[in-house]
Amino acid sequence: MLALSAGVQKMLCWNLANENVDRANLMRLLFDKYKLLHYEDGVFKQPYPAAETYRRMTDALHDVEHVQRITVPEHPTLSLFKVQRREQSPLFVVWEQENSNRGA
Helix, strand or coil: CHHHHCCCCCCCCCCCCCCCCCCCCHHHHHHHHHCCEEEECCEEEEECHHHHHHHHHHHHCCCEEEEEEECCCCCCCEEEEEEEECCCCCEEEEEECCCCCCCC
């Protein structure tokens, strides 16, 4: 939503699946958890739950014309976006940033 509201028109998820990952490679810790499909012996197997999330997101964002970020001054941790879609009612996306300093 941040990227779309800043004018980005196309995005993709490049880490579809990994095969033969070197478990000693530290980059695996960063990127392996983002794979969408189990891949084994050159064949895509079952999808991970994130794959369904991406499918639902792309369905909801189909025919997007404009994404506007809406500032809510009294709630600075709130992210609110209005998504204008062709021939559909607007879609509102909202989430609250968790305070990682709680209890500190």
